[in-house]
Amino acid sequence: MAVIVQKYGGTSVGSIELIQRVADKVAAVRARGDRIAVVVSAMGDHTDRLVDLAAGIAREPNPREMDVLLSTGEQVSISLLAMALCERGVPARSFTGSQVRVRTTSVHRRARITAVETERLRKALADGEVPVVAGFQGVDDVGDITTIGRGGSDTSAVALAVALKADECQILTDVDGVYTTDPRLVPDARLLPRLSFEEMLELAGQGSRVLHLRSVEFAAKYNVPLRVLSSFRPGPGTLICKEEPNVEAPLISGIAFNRDEAQITIAGLPDSPDCVARILKPISASNIEVDMIVAATSRDGLKDLSFTVHRDDFLEAQRLVRNITTEFNGSRLSADDKVAKVAIVGVGMRSHAGVATQLFESLARQGVKALLISTSEIKIAVLIPESALESCVKCLHEDLGLARAL
């Protein structure tokens, strides 16, 4: 008898009819003899509607009260799903984050889960009940309601699976699983039956939106197998688990991409040791995250520094850099937000040196210039002009042999 945690996202519980379907699926798992706990998000656009309400009340809604407001979204979902299960004769019991005691830090709107108490959940499971738990929310040390940020229900589900020592944490969503790249862009993208945690982390970090990055980190840290599968169509989905050394891993698992970044370049800097630090310090002090960083010294002894930030932070980052570069005579600032990032990810790269060559040969054939390059052991990411993104992903998918036989 396995213990399964299933998480259903907002699109999966977006209406009364969809909640009835989820109840059928949960009832089927239980009928198979497994024990199951369910984590649900708020219905469809419920959270957006609550945000709109708050926007009508205050320009900067108090964060503590915002969490009290937003947490009602999941509370509605859990009660309705538990009712639907009871109606089917499946004993079920809903739990808010406070009732489980999903303990978190006190940073409202983006709290971090510190512990999940399991006493009430274990009792419910032992009594043959299906616990239906509100995702996205928790409670801090003084009993205040907290939320853990958008997409946080994935993390709630993994935290629950860890605490319950579940055999598998299933994320049911509106896609079939993780593909070699976004199938909306590349129709012959292939469903990946299996991925390592590391690969999924790189894919999520580079732009794949299938899973929330924190949830994968959490699952990897505690080694809980994650499975992404569709809540609408049957199929095994994608299993994300510890890399098995004996398995001959494919060279490349997938291609991730995003249009979230913008590039800032300062040319003609003095080649002094502290110059990069002096430029980046005010940026990190403003809580702006820097992704790719490249610095190179040219033959004239001057240094060029390039880095990328999220597009939301682009204007603020330029302003900060402009202030500091006045200290460096002769330096020139340039900035570009018409860029995109493409990354190829695969554990097989570790033992194969040829992947980078293949990548750059393909880019060269396409006439696409790599503006910045960053690598890890199992990833190569390049920044390219945004206009080239779609055709580039399609070509790479073909050239790297990721397409399924049609």
Added chain:
Amino acid sequence: MAVIVQKYGGTSVGSIELIQRVADKVAAVRARGDRIAVVVSAMGDHTDRLVDLAAGIAREPNPREMDVLLSTGEQVSISLLAMALCERGVPARSFTGSQVRVRTTSVHRRARITAVETERLRKALADGEVPVVAGFQGVDDVGDITTIGRGGSDTSAVALAVALKADECQILTDVDGVYTTDPRLVPDARLLPRLSFEEMLELAGQGSRVLHLRSVEFAAKYNVPLRVLSSFRPGPGTLICKEEPNVEAPLISGIAFNRDEAQITIAGLPDSPDCVARILKPISASNIEVDMIVAATSRDGLKDLSFTVHRDDFLEAQRLVRNITTEFNGSRLSADDKVAKVAIVGVGMRSHAGVATQLFESLARQGVKALLISTSEIKIAVLIPESALESCVKCLHEDLGLARAL
């Protein structure tokens, strides 16, 4: 410095604009130097919409889950009002029933408040904050969310006022206060500046819908002054408090009426001691409440029994009575739901015998037949044909001298 508890009902917080107005009113009380805690209901028809959602999920929604669902309505209101106060620079903090710990019994949908913990509320008040508390909800001994029935936010407010030893509990609503009778029916009805708890209990019990009966019982038991006033217009409203023996009370305070009742009569019963009990037993066993009861023995030695039940229970009560009257040969069942009840209430009646005479003289002049009569020390209620109700209330209001000088 007084401690005030204010309760705002659903119509007072029915929109963003109305919540902003409530925030202005609360801020004004605080600016006066008083300490204030606020209890709010769900916004307008929010609760009805939640009930509709549940109706789409299950024919008989699980009561525990129904409470989880319904309690989100007030949770939305408290967060929005607390945000609106914070936006005005008034420190405020919302509390769900679970967070206050409004302790209740475990009977979902109609739990009873057993205790209100005050530690967090007192701390908030001492810190200069305005606690904004969710009405209608509580928490039972195992931490499950409960609700205390429709209209229960009045009771929540009184319970909070009792626990905080507040100087006054103010119920802000869509009427100016308690009138001598319903001013929609009788335009020259007079606002009552002051009423005793007993009078308000009788008025609420006989059909006045201004206050929830349980909340008045609670306030009377713990002697917390209640004040009903409009959340839309200025004015002192009606103060409901302990009767002051030195004050010359008016003979009659008001006239209440309702169309909720239906009459069942069994004529020709044997005059045996257990006959009334045998007829009423199955009715009370089905949790049907019986209001007025009259039994009389006629000269032929047979007994007639009449009683009233709520119209919702009329068919079921008839069925039960029909079953039992088959045991009494020759008895005849008749039933009528085209009846209404009118009651005159006033503590002054205690010392004045003439009120009943005045009442029946007025009815006689109108040609209205009293079908049933029931009395208490400060009340006389009569059941009359429903068709006569409106003109009867108008005449009585005039004949008993309740109208204000126009």
